[in-house]
Amino acid sequence: MPRPLAAAIREVSFYSAVLFFVVIAAFPFYWMVITAFKTNSDLYTLTNIPFWFNEAPTLAHIKYLFTQTLFARWLLNSLIIGVCVVAITLVTALPAGYSLARMTGRSGETLGIGIFMTYLVPPTLLFLPLSRVISMLGLQDSMWSLVLVYPTFTIPFCTWLLMGFFKAVPREIEEAAVVDGCSILGAFIKMVLPVSVPAILTVVIFTFTLTLQEFVYALTFISSSAQKTITLGVATDLVRGDIYFWGELMAGALIAAIPVAIAYNLFLDRFIAGITGGAVK
Amino acid sequence: MSAVLTKDIVKTFADVNAVDGISLAVPDGEFMVLLGPSGCGKTTFLRIICGLERQTTGDILIGGTVVNDIPPRARGVAMMFQSYGLYPHYKIRDNIAFPLRTQRVARAEIENKVEWASNLLGIGHLLDRRPRQLSGGERQRVALARALVREPTVLLLDEPLSNLDAKLRASARNEIKQFQQRVGTTTIYVTHDQVEAMGMGDRIAVIDHGRVRQVGTPTAIYDDPADRFVATFVGTPPMNLVAWNGGHLGFRPENFLPRELIDDSAVTEFSFRVDRSEYLGSERIVYGVLEGLESVQEITAKLPPAHVDQESIRPGEWHAFAVRNSALCYFDKDGKRAIRH
Incomplete structure (x- = not known):
């Protein structure tokens, strides 16, 4: 195998592994952050894509908390x-x-x-x-x-x-x-x-x-x-x-x-x- | 008056006597070296004088006062540790000032003394650095300055040169000795290195298995060893020992010469078979065996190369060697030195 290719494979596999663990570690945190700022209708509408804001973010939950x-x-x-x-x-x-x-x-x-x-x-x-x-x-x-x-x-x-x-x-x-x-x-x-x-x-x-x-x-x-x-x-x-x-x-x-x-x-x-x-x- | 006097100090660790009855008097201003192999109890003895360990039995007097129950800080001793024990979070200035601060010395006086000690040791330019930024030799000087700054009754040094490389060690040795002579502080110096002991000590106490084997000037220790241990521990190569009348006969390698080089008739002659020789520039070390005599280890002769060339001492051949009778030491079967042989 040519050397640059081997190096590339090594790099790719290394970063895929890192990415895998980053996703596992950070995803719950990400979910927490977007949920905290979503409106209730955004949260509970089943047709919405759950991974991003479908309506404008809101501070209502934080306000409610306090x-x-x-x-x-x-x-x-x-x-x-x-x-x-x-x-x-x-x-x-x-x-x-x-x-x-x-x-x-x-x-x-x-x-x-x-x-x-x-x-x-x-x-x-x-x-x-x-x-x-x-x-x-x-x-x-x-x-x-x-x-x-x-x-x-x-x-x-x-x-x-x-x-x-x-x-x-x-x-x-x-x-x-x-x-x-x-x-x-x-x-x-x-x-x-x-x-x-x-x-x-x-x-x-x-x-x-x-x-x-x-x-x-x-x-x-x-x-x-x-x-x-x-x-x-x-x-x-x-x-x-x-x-x-x-x-x-x-x-x-x-x-x-x-x-x-x-x-x-x-x-x-x-x-x-x-x-x-x-x-x- | 003795600056330090110990009476029959014993220290027992779990059934083993690390120090087994050491009585030693160190006069005011003396540079006393405790010399012995590792594990012989010399460091423990030093720590007992310092107060870091408590002796099992025995008394210690410093400046005429019994200090058995006095904590280290009140004994008037200063100690320099093998790895120096500098305070890593303090600047050099504060390291040196620390012993004075704990004694609540006035601020202006502290400054004066720190300056005095640092100038004496040539570390004035390092005062605002921290220990980790210093080289081994510099650290050693800082440790010495810290030990000296409060002008202790006794200065205790525990193998202070063992962390330095060989070249630095030689100059530091000289420096400590000169320095001690100038300041005149009573000093007890622990080492396993006989070169340090011979070169620095006013007197040497040779210690083995927790006991003092001999106390004397470097000359006395070398020329007139009290027993077989001292004879073989001091000197490189060590003293030759051959079985003789139930005991041992000893002679230094440099006194063991070809017969024709000794211009004397009061000699003891040996037939010496050379096995090999090493040329070290200033000397030639020759190894071999003696005819008809059993020796403890290989017999060595230290010859002046100017008088003995490679050709005259050929390996495998027997040569007539001799020792002046005055240079012979006889040890009885218990290893003690006997006067007559």
Whole structure:
């Protein structure tokens, strides 16, 4: 086979594969975007081509979301829960991951794996016992129950992630700081944390995304609309009986997805460094 | 007064004595080298002096005070690590200033001292860079500046030259030594490299299996080894050892010469069969065996090429070699040096 032809075939097959996955990944997003801006008559006329606008785009669904539903409140709830859970996770997982990486030697690794295992226990198994805990604390039907429950899966995962990262931080930096006049805590704050910014960012983004997309606990613990998170509110208050408010559903999902997508893209490099930091030494 | 005094330091890691009873006195201003093979406990011992490890038993005195329970930061020691341990997120200026900042030294004084230390080491132009932008040699100087800036009682160096290439290592060796003489800081220097130890140390402590085998000046260590370990660890090629009266007889390769080159009658003669020889420019290393004597390893002779050419030492032939009696060392069956042989 002539060389240019072989090269062409290679290129074509490479880009077809890429295209295939791009379509698979981007199509749902595209569908969400056009649905959010289609008029209802456009959406429900069966003779229309569904892949593009047949009538002029509209902002009616978004307007409906913000005026006729508690969407703004859900957005705020999700944000408050996310920020609180991120804070709780960092405060717990940073020292935990560091101690597991540094202090306990071999048993630390076993303990770390043990902690990670708890992350694998699914919420569908845990929501029953946890609902008892929540009711004992008098937090039924309150978004604060979620602030309490979400760390049960964010902390194990983030502790594991940070442990791997801290292991890759050269010990000599901390030891130099200890000789140069720091306590162990001082060395951790002044040396280890600044060097670990990629890992910390990863933890922040990851935790925030996990809380934003969580559904089972929110569904179990919350019933009044004013306490709902965005995932729960959109899915429960915009599906009434067997009527799906598709335009509003998609608009709500779109608005929730945009900040996360931006955050991921801005910190993509650091995010990858954080995820692989512990694995590749 | 001793700047550093250790009394019977033992450090046990899971049943193994990494440091097995080291007592060492380092006088004020001395450059003491801890020399030993890797895994001999010398770095652990240094870390114990520094306070990064806690000894299992034994006492450490720095400047006359027992520092067993004092954290590293309050011991008045500075340490330079093998890979330097520079703070990657700080500029060089802040790296050097860090030990002073933690002691809450006044800002103006910090600036003066950073300038003093960086000028001393010729890194004034690097102050606004970050560690990753520096070459190995520059990093090493920054680490030294950071260690010296607060004028420690004792400077601890853990194999500081092992990350440098051979050429740079020679100049850095010279630099550290000169520098130490100028500043006069008591220094403890850990290395496995005998060239560094011989070239830099006022005294050398040879360590093996967590014990001090000998402490002495480079001359004493080389000419007068206390036991077989020291004799064979120091010197390249190592001292020749042959079985002798139940113990071993040792002699340095450079003292093992053709009989006609030694103008002395108090000699011990050997019949030496040359197997091969290497010409290294300034010397010729000849390998072979001795007639009727069992040796620990191949016998080597280091000959001056000016006096011995290729023709006179032919492989496969027996030659009359000799060692001055004054250059012979006798070790008993336990490897200890015996006076008489």
